[in-house]
Amino acid sequence: MIYLPNTNAYQEFVVGLKEAYPFVKIRLRSKFWLTRWLDKTLLRASKYSYITTIGPNIYVPDDWQSGSDNEKFIVLYHEVEHIRQYMQWGLENIWFGTIMVGILYLLILPMVFTMRSYFEKQAMEQTAIAMQIVGYNSEAHKNGFIQFCIDMFTSIEYLYMCPFPKHIEEWAEKTWDNAQNTIGVTTI
């Protein structure tokens, strides 16, 4: 099977998102006190900190609209996994779920396999699928994805949520290959 990249993926996804989770809002982070505060303090130096999902709100940087549809699609595909996690852990109540996930983040803090890395791995699986849906499926994209995961999981960006580069590298490679099989991508 030859899979052709879906050039309308973003538009279709936004429509589907509104149907599935009508309460989800995309907001600019500069307009919200908590993300403003996070930007100024804890996350000041972090390059991956610009998109955060808190409850039903996906906070995006101010230049969100100028991003390409493909980039926005990949970001939302990942963040919606966090919405699903909140819904699941909150027994369909998103704010309850956000608190539950927050508690799991904070309380279960061995430095190796944290709950945080468990949640983030689920979301990165969606990132790998989204990249391939829009045709980002070359070797360079694969290597970029693996490197991104290593940076994200094993550095201070996410408080060293799983500080084992070799483990993350192997996991990321497998995740990428699984995503490729899932959506039946054939590179042409």
Ligand SMILES: [Zn+2]
């Ligand atoms: Zn995430």
